Amino acid sequence: MAEIKQVYLEDMAVGQSATVTKTVTEKDVEMFAEVSTDCNPVHLDQAYAETTMFKTRIAHGMLGASLISAVLGTQLPGMGTIYLAQNLRFKAPVKLGDTVVATATVKEIVAEKKRVVLTTQCTVGGTVVIDGEATVMPPSKG
Secondary structure, X not given: OOOOOEOOHHHOOOOOEEEEEEEOOHHHHHHHHHHXXXXXXXXXXXXXXXXXXXXXXXXXXXXXXXXXXXXXXXOXXXXXXXXXXXXXXXXXXXXXXXXXXXXXXXXXXXXXXXXXXXXXXXXXXXXXXXXXXXXXXXXXXX
């Protein structure tokens, strides 16, 4: 697990970015199904998944999106960040064994409201699988 960082509002700059990378495993999908109670067979049953447009099991969309939360909560801005809003567009499936790279990039700093808007994106092998935008309240020095 990576070191948890803390970037204060006053030290952030437009264009600054951070990433988290994770390979999605069978155990990840099973644990996510357990904790979320989303037991859709497209995630858990290979025979069923083969009858779908994906032809194989896929990870929960929100499992991939949760890696965005990991970036925001551990890397940029990191420790002490409060998640206020997130929009997501799911562009392509994440399959078991895929390595997902979640990236958050500072788009706008609203210093007077102590808010930061970041573009958020997850990719697999360079292909965008999830994109969106987050609004957070990072830790502040004052």
